[in-house]
Amino acid sequence: MDSPLLLSESKISPSTHAVQIAGVIAAANRVILGKDEAVRLAFACLLARGHLLIEDLPGVGKTTLAQTLARLLGLRFSRIQFTSDMLPADIIGISIYDREKNTFRFLPGAIFSQVLLADEINRATPKTQSALLEAMEERQVTVEGETRPLPEPFFVIGTQNPSTQVGTFPLPESQLDRFLLRVELGYPDRAAERELLESGGRRDTLPALSAHLRPDQLPRLQRVVESVHVAPALLDYVQALVEATRTNPRFIHGLSPRAALALLSVARAWAFLAGRRMVMPEDVQAVLPSVARHRLQLADGNGHARAEDIAGLIRSVAVT
Amino acid sequence: MPETRRSRLPWRRRAIPAKPRPLLEHGALPWLLAVAVATTLPHAEFLPRWLTLVCGAALAGRAWLWLKNGRLPRRWLLALVVIVGVAGIGWQYRALFGRDPGIALLVFFMALKPMEMSERRDGLAVVMLGFFLLLTHYFHSEDIATGAWFLASVLLLTATLLRMYGGAQPAREVFRYAALLIAQSLPFMLILFLLFPRVQGPLWGMPRDAYAGLSGLSDRMSPGSLDKLILSGEVAFRVQFDAGLPERTRLYWRGPSFDSYDGRVWRASFLSTSAAERKPARIEAAEASAVDYTITLEAHDRRWLLALDLPLLLPGEATLAPTLEVLANRPVRYRARFAFRSALDYTANREEDPRLLRQALHLPHGFNPRSRELAEAWQREFSDAEKISAAALHLFRTEKFFYTLQPPLLGENAVDEFLFETRRGFCEHYASAYVALMRAAGVPARVVTGYQGGELNPVDDTLTVYQSDAHAWAEIWLEGRGWRRVDPTAAVVPSRIERGIDAALPEGESLPALMRFESAWLVHLRSLRYRWEAINNAWDQWVLGYDRQRQHETLARLGMKDADWQSMFLTMMAASGGILLLIVCRMLFRRSKPVPEVRLWCRFCARLESFGIRRAPWEGPLDLASRAALESPELAPLVRRAAGHFAELRYGGGRRDHLRDLRDCVKDLASFRPCRPGGKPAGEKPC
Incomplete structure (x- = not known):
């Protein structure tokens, strides 16, 4: 849904930054086939300085997406496979005794990277989950009384299996709230899958990917995203949407103010990716499902809100 | 600190x-x-x-x-x-x-x-x-x-x-906001102006010196007392005639009369003003010569009112003095309006109080021997008072008298010096000399001061009388015919009476600016002045002169008959409350009033419906544009343009030219005709 609007000298016209990121997305799409929207959302999440939760079955390309992102952006990548016997120290790091120097030496855990893939996060015990999520929120870890900052940028892609599977500890609402977006990859469509089968998997192409951005360029892009214009009329619309989630009887609770802020920042990133310098209601509508679904619980006990619920929600709020 | x-x-x-x-x-x-x-x-x-x-x-x-x-x-x-x-x-x-x-x-x-x-x-x-x-x-x-x-x-x-x-903040913004605040207070100002109960005089007492600067006729006349007034450009009063304006030569606005003379100063005698001695004046007049008019008199801090010679009907708060001037009950300290009826042809006091007549014959002893001599000669020569008067006027007319506002100073025997030596002066010299001559010749006479003439403003048909129109003339009493006005100045310079003081003055003597017009371009200036005067008059009449009477008239016209102050106060409160309520309502429901770009966008979308493209309430402009591109490729560029401008205005903080462009889009859509006649492009599916 590229913008049909290209007015000269306007906030709609694409900036050089947007052109830059468009090249990165195109490259990612050559690796992750047929998942344009998910890739775009992942980039939006990254640009909005949030963390991404991918909920899907194993084998649909979650790890490939994370690795592709890290490589294209020239970031340090690491991966943690969560299991039920994992301890916080396994993620954060541990101090071990150095006999030669007669001191304790800190061995940083996997979390000290720029793109972290936390695989099957709902298989870990709540204790380990919360250690990761604390670190995600604070962007620093405290080990044995010493606070260590995490690298910048710091981007966590958590994946989780559908919670109906056995042996999972579903993330509580408060923890889910820390993920800016939740996307579903889903099965690839027929054409994409055919191409995948013909080429024999995409993992092999990963080492050949070169970094498209210099390390200092991503923070700059993030700053540009923050400066995307938000008009009072758009704030009215966002408020009306949030208000609608709170009054809608389908949901147990409405969206929190933090969720509203998240919605706005992702909408900014989305508008930026569309090459605009202002946020439109369409941007909000496009990112609302990913922002709101994991935060809204259905009142009828059927878990989180479905895509149709969000579509109904959007239709209940007029745009002016 | x-x-x-x-x-x-x-x-x-x-x-x-x-x-x-x-x-x-x-x-x-x-x-x-x-x-x-x-x-x-x-x-x-x-x-x-x-x-x-x-x-x-x-x-x-x-x-x-x-x-x-x-x-x-x-x-x-x-x-x-x-x-x-x-x-x-x-x-x-x-x-x-x-x-x-x-x-x-x-x-x-x-x-x-x-x-x-x-x-x-x-x-x-x-x-x-x-x-x-x-x-x-x-x-x-x-x-x-x-x-x-x-x-x-x-x-x-x-x-x-x-x-x-x-x-x-920028000064312009500050002023804009202040102007808005003041504009919002305007309705209240109007209500208060219309309805606030008027009291006679100001709300608080004024210090005594507040009236010191008021100018007007004086209660005495000595040589040179009028000339300062004549040089003043101020308005003395304004007159609105019910019917047409009488001839200019008959416009004698009667002020105080002076019947007491001490050789130098003319004053009103005790008799002429004393209330105890007042006897109703007997005026016989032809109804045909009656004139009705309203005078708006500027404050002069004296009791007398100016009326056309001679008043028949007086306003309620005034009386006619024995010497025929109109006296108000209290000094005129505010601009006030008085309605009169005057007779231009009259016989006044055919039978006069003998004491007043004695007073009108009194001359101080030992002054002006030469004029006395002359007058006594006339008395011997002519038996008739009218002939004596004619002789005096003949003297003024035939000898070399000059009208000037800069007369030489006169000594002890002022009348003698004026009549036989200097022969230069203006109205008060002539009136004073004439009356002295008449008295010496045994004809009862007195000096009357007031104004003569005036300037008709063609814009609002108001006669404006300036202080410079101040004038002094004489009155003589004739046996069986009462008091008769005689204007010796008219004998010397008829133009003073016919065309105004302007025409009477010799070349080189100055009047206040704008009083003298000779050159052609000044005529234009004069018409401007008339307009300005008319505006000023309206301001005086309706803003400053909005007194209790005017208020009653206005309220009666608005349907409030005989409004007392309680009902006015209640109406005032109700009206103010109503306006406040209106403002509050406006503030409460302001959100419902769409901003211009939304109004235009809604109009655009409404017109789009006739082409079969209906915008859903939740649909943003970009989505609508991309849908229109699918449903009606013909319209797509126009919809895209409109959506772009609307988006810029609404979500991008766009400038004014976008608003103009959006308006153009609405117009373009109104004149848009699909290529196929009668075909509804929206009805077709793109293949």
Whole structure:
């Protein structure tokens, strides 16, 4: 849904930054086939300085997406496979005794990277989950009384299996709230899958990917995203949407103010990716499902809100 | 500035916890200085020169300190200046209380206050003082220019308050907001103006010196007493005739008559004004010559009213004096309107009180022997009083008399010197000499002062009589025919009566500016002046002259018959409450009023519906544009254009030209015709 609007000298016209990121997305799409929207959302999440939760079955390309992102952006990548016997120290790091120097030496855990893939996060015990999520929120870890900052940028892609599977500890609402977006990859469509089968998997192409951005360029892009214009009329619309989630009887609770802020920042990133310098209601509508679904619980006990619920929600709020 | 404030009261010496007072912003000071200048400047003309200089210096000094960020002068120095200044004002006016010294003090304080301004409340004090000083401008003048200055100053004062409390912002914004505030108060102003119960006179007592500056006819006449008046360009009164204007030569506006003469000064005798001696005047007049008119008399602080010679019907609050002038019950201290009916042909007091006649024959002994001699010769020669009068007028007409406003000074025997030596003078010389001659010849006579003529304003058909139309003439009493008006000036210079004083004056003598018109381009100026006069008259009649009577008339026209002050007060409250309610409603439901771009966009979408493209309420402009591109490729560019402009305006903080472009889009859509005749492009599916 590229913008049909290209007015000269306007906030709609694409900036050089947007052109830059468009090249990165195109490259990612050559690796992750047929998942344009998910890739775009992942980039939006990254640009909005949030963390991404991918909920899907194993084998649909979650790890490939994370690795592709890290490589294209020239970031340090690491991966943690969560299991039920994992301890916080396994993620954060541990101090071990150095006999030669007669001191304790800190061995940083996997979390000290720029793109972290936390695989099957709902298989870990709540204790380990919360250690990761604390670190995600604070962007620093405290080990044995010493606070260590995490690298910048710091981007966590958590994946989780559908919670109906056995042996999972579903993330509580408060923890889910820390993920800016939740996307579903889903099965690839027929054409994409055919191409995948013909080429024999995409993992092999990963080492050949070169970094498209210099390390200092991503923070700059993030700053540009923050400066995307938000008009009072758009704030009215966002408020009306949030208000609608709170009054809608389908949901147990409405969206929190933090969720509203998240919605706005992702909408900014989305508008930026569309090459605009202002946020439109369409941007909000496009990112609302990913922002709101994991935060809204259905009142009828059927878990989180479905895509149709969000579509109904959007239709209940007029745009002016 | 002290950090903590100690009470000066000995029993409360403990430090009072200091609450930091907000300081005055540096940028707010020019505003306050402008306030000080705007509110004191109109007084400069009426203040002693030294005070104007001191005030100007103080304000200029403060402006300089502001520019250089200098230190304010010490308190003791300021106190010294204040003491000296107040003493100076007291010495100048010989008083500290009263209208003029009061204003002088306020102006002085206003000019000095900026010198100690450091906190915001000082600024507030200046603004409040400014509002008060503004009111005092009306002591000097109530004309439109003063009103305009007043309004502009109120705007400045309001803007200054906004600037002081609203922080730094562009001056245009401040003024715009202040103007909006004032505009919002306009309905209340109108209601108060219309309905506030009018009392006779002002609401508060005025100090006695408030009327000192009023000009008009005097209660005595001595050589040279009228010429100052004649040189004044002020309006004396305005007349509105019910029917047409009588001939100019008959427009004698009768003021006070003088029947007592001491050889130099003409006065009204005790008899002519004493209430105890009053006998109803007997006037016989033909109804045909009756004229009805309304006079709007400027305040002159005297009791007499000006009426066309001779009044038949008087306004309720006035009586006719024995000497036939109209006297009001109290001095005319406010501009007031009086309705009269006068007869131009009349016989007055055919049988006169013998005491009045004796008074009208009295001449002081030992003065003016030559004119006495002449008059006695006439008395011997002619038996008839009319013939004596004709002889006197003949003398004026045939001998070389000159009409001038700059006559030579006259000595002890003023009449003799005028009649036989100088022969230069204006109306009062001629009237005085004529009456003296008549009395010496045994004909009862007296001097009448008033105004003659006037200027008809073709714009609103109002006759304006200026102070420069002041005139003096004579009256003689004829046996069996009563008092008869004789104007000796008319015998000398008929043009004075026929065309006005302007025409009577010799070349080179000046009248106030705009009173004399000769060259052609000045005719244009004169028509401008007529217009201005008409506006001024309307202002006087309807704004300043909106008194109890006018209020009653207006309210009756609005359907409130016989409104008393209670009902007026209630109506006032109800109307104000209604307006407040309206404003509150507007504020409450303001959100429902769409902003222009939304209104245009909605109109565009509504027109789009006729092409089968219906915007869903939740649909944003971009989505609509992409859908339109699918459903109706013909319309797509136009919809995309409109959506783009709307998006820029609504979500991108777009500029005005986008609004114009969006309006063009709406127009283009209205004139859009699909290519296929009758075909509805939207009905087709793109293949």
